[in-house]
Amino acid sequence: MSSRISVPPFLRQLRGDPLGLGRAAQSSRSARLEPRTRTADRVVQSVCPYCAVGCGQKVYVKDEKVVQIEGDPDSPISRGRLCPKGSASEAYVNSPMREHRVRYRRPHGTEWEELDLETAMDMIADRFLETRARTWEDADEDGRPLNRTLGVAVLGGATLDTEENYLLKKIFTAAGAVSIENQARI
Numbered sequence: 001m002s003s004r005i006s007v008p009p010f011l012r013q014l015r016g017d018p019l020g021l022g023r024a025a026q027s028s029r030s031a032r033l034e035p036r037t038r039t040a041d042r043v044v045q046s047v048c049p050y051c052a053v054g055c056g057q058k059v060y061v062k063d064e065k066v067v068q069i070e071g072d073p074d075s076p077i078s079r080g081r082l083c084p085k086g087s088a089s090e091a092y093v094n095s096p097m098r099e100h101r102v103r104y105r106r107p108h109g110t111e112w113e114e115l116d117l118e119t120a121m122d123m124i125a126d127r128f129l130e131t132r133a134r135t136w137e138d139a140d141e142d143g144r145p146l147n148r149t150l151g152v153a154v155l156g157g158a159t160l161d162t163e164e165n166y167l168l169k170k171i172f173t174a175a176g177a178v179s180i181e182n183q184a185r186i
């Protein structure tokens, strides 16, 4: 056991850390660790992708790989802070559980299938167009114009930024959808 641990905490505080918030409270293992922020090749300023708060992040890169993500003190929005999700976003990049493929489970299917992105996008577009055409309403029973579909609804997520939400609202309103909502309001 190292000398750091064998010295009683109170004495360690007296040795220059009276509040016990720094070295006095540090384990010998922690003292040996080197932060990934210190060994990075470069730091890139970015914005947390999780929610519309848009907290500033510093992305630490080593050998062209993201090795750590920290709060950015220069951000006027978050001033260096990140919530637990934002603090864990390094795993968002590097987790071995991250899904890189499109997975599809067809109606009544019991297994996931893999699709290429182009096929998946075409399937979504085809279904959207077919549903819109099938459920389109020109007018109500008194002949008053409706020009809408109740067969399509949109639910935006809080990871969408202002510009994406603007485009979603604009595109789906133009397509005749009236049920347009965002997760942040629910």
Ligand code: SF4
Pocket: 048, 049, 050, 051, 052, 053, 054, 055, 078, 081, 082, 083, 084, 085, 086, 087
């Ligand atoms: S998820 Fe957390 S860290 Fe990321 S932008 Fe939202 S509040 Fe900020």
